[in-house]
Amino acid sequence: MTGPAERLAALGLTLPPVAAPVAAYVPAVLAGGLVYTSGQLPTVDGKLPAIGTHARSAVGVAELPLNAPVEVELIAQIRS
Numbered sequence: 001m002t003g004p005a006e007r008l009a010a011l012g013l014t015l016p017p018v019a020a021p022v023a024a025y026v027p028a029v030l031a032g033g034l035v036y037t038s039g040q041l042p043t044v045d046g047k048l049p050a051i052g053t054h055a056r057s058a059v060g061v062a063e064l065p066l067n068a069p070v071e072v073e074l075i076a077q078i079r080s
Contacts, residue, residue, distance in 0.1 A: 019043050022065055033078050039064075039071035 008015065018027050019040065028037045041048065041064070051067045064071050 016044070019046065030078070035074075035076045035078060037072075037074045037076075039073050041065060041068040042070055042072070 002010070021027060021038075022041075025038045027040070028035050043049075048066060048068055050069055
């Protein structure tokens with residue numbers, strides 16, 4: 001079985017480096033086999049490619065950091 005890096009490479013995809021936090025948080029935490037990510041902004045080369053009208057899920061904020069149009073959060077289970 002191939003790993004995630006090999007599968008991405010086979011599809012011609014590469015992941016960008018993890019963006020540096022803009023506040024006091026870490027990008028992800030591993031706990032009990034689960035990885036919890038903090039909200040990530042859709043940056044490209046450290047900049048937001050678009051700020052505009054958008055729909056939101058209930059995140060409990062009036063606006064997102066840097067006026068970002070979206071914030072992505074993820075919980076993933078890590079298999080041994």
